[in-house]
Amino acid sequence: MNKQLIIYFSFLLLCFHYSNGATLAHSPAQAPSKHVAIAPAKAKTITPTKAPTSLPVPAVEPPSQVPLVPAPPHKALHTPTDVTKILEKAGIFSVFIRLLKSTSVSIQIENQLNVSNTLTIFAPTNGAFGALKPGTLNTLSTEDKVQLVQYHILPTLVSLQNFETLSNPVRTQASNTNDFPLNVTVEGSSVNITTGIVNATISGTVYEDNQLAIYKVDKVLLPLGIFGPKPKTKQHLAPSPTPLKPSKDTLIRLLRRRLSPLQKNPLAQTRQKGTSRTVLS
Ligand SMILES: *[C@@H]1O[C@H](CO)[C@@H](O)[C@H](O)[C@H]1NC(C)=O
Ligand SMILES: *[C@@H]1O[C@H](CO)[C@@H](O)[C@H](O)[C@H]1NC(C)=O
Ligand SMILES: *[C@@H]1O[C@H](CO)[C@@H](O)[C@H](O)[C@H]1NC(C)=O
Ligand SMILES: *[C@@H]1O[C@H](CO)[C@@H](O)[C@H](O)[C@H]1NC(C)=O
Numbered sequence: 001m002n003k004q005l006i007i008y009f010s011f012l013l014l015c016f017h018y019s020n021g022a023t024l025a026h027s028p029a030q031a032p033s034k035h036v037a038i039a040p041a042k043a044k045t046i047t048p049t050k051a052p053t054s055l056p057v058p059a060v061e062p063p064s065q066v067p068l069v070p071a072p073p074h075k076a077l078h079t080p081t082d083v084t085k086i087l088e089k090a091g092i093f094s095v096f097i098r099l100l101k102s103t104s105v106s107i108q109i110e111n112q113l114n115v116s117n118t119l120t121i122f123a124p125t126n127g128a129f130g131a132l133k134p135g136t137l138n139t140l141s142t143e144d145k146v147q148l149v150q151y152h153i154l155p156t157l158v159s160l161q162n163f164e165t166l167s168n169p170v171r172t173q174a175s176n177t178n179d180f181p182l183n184v185t186v187e188g189s190s191v192n193i194t195t196g197i198v199n200a201t202i203s204g205t206v207y208e209d210n211q212l213a214i215y216k217v218d219k220v221l222l223p224l225g226i227f228g229p230k231p232k233t234k235q236h237l238a239p240s241p242t243p244l245k246p247s248k249d250t251l252i253r254l255l256r257r258r259l260s261p262l263q264k265n266p267l268a269q270t271r272q273k274g275t276s277r278t279v280l281s
Helices: 002-054 056-065 071-078 083-090 094-102 105-114 126-130 142-151 160-165 233-237 244-259 265-280
Strands: 119-124 183-187 190-194 199-208 212-217
Touching: 083 094, 083 105, 083 119, 083 199, 083 212, 094 105, 094 119, 094 126, 094 142, 105 119, 105 142, 119 199, 160 183, 160 199
Parallel strands: 119 212
Antiparallel strands: 183 190, 190 199, 199 212
16 A cells, blocks of 8 residues: 555656646746747847947047157157257258367257256358368367357347347357357348358258257358457456356355354355365366
8 A cells, every 4th residue: 555655646746747847848938938039139139239339448548548648748858958969960060060069069058958048059051161261260279169169159049030139249158249249130031140250141940949949050150259350369268157156156155054054064164165166276
């Protein structure tokens, strides 16, 4: 009896299980299969379309930002201006470059540009030097050569439009305007330079930024102080720009003494010695 009951119940269970499995197998296969078949199809078509549209957007944006932002400010701010390189690139100033280097005025220019001073340079072309009488430069003393080169440099930035605002005689880097007068005349867009010996014309802009302007001139600017009828070579011995620096230093020293007389005395003394040496030399 027990065995029969067990067999019977197990048969019933099997039947029940089978029928359930059959109904379960039929019902999901028919009804949900339609829903599932449609829904995943939509979901699959929707999610891929959403995913690609959302992914390429950040992928496209970075390349468009990268090239625009970092490139220009680095170049403009941190590359020191090299005047001889600029002139070399122009290709027609090799004699002037040689003079700048042999007189060490190129180093003075570099220093002045390093401390953010502004300058205007009149660069005579090789043709301008070629038009000089033979031996004009060779007969000059090194001191006169320095003055000649410095005469071609103004201690301020002058744009082409601003030449008419200058008052004659214009100050140059040469020792003084009495021995080294330089007059500028403007007519429309043309700028002429008169030294008293030669008349020159600005024939083009070689370089211009917010610190430095270099103009091409068709003549070497021969100053009266060197090439005039009465050259005053003895007055060239006193250099004009040096007195400014010691006066600043003495002011700073006086301020330091007042601020901390006890603590910074040894420092102040060493600095006094240092400056007094430079003043004497
Ligand atoms: C000017 O500054 C540059 C770097 O900023 C330096 O290499 C160069 O020696 C400086 N020149 C002078 C003459 O001080
Ligand atoms: C500049 O010089 C040229 C000739 O060298 C002359 O024709 C012109 O009138 C001058 N311009 C001025 C403003 O002096
Ligand atoms: C330069 O200009 C000044 C003032 O106008 C004048 O006195 C002087 O004679 C001029 N010098 C030359 C060389 O043209
Ligand atoms: C320069 O120009 C002035 C007039 O602007 C003229 O008197 C003088 O002779 C000229 N000098 C030379 C060397 O051409």
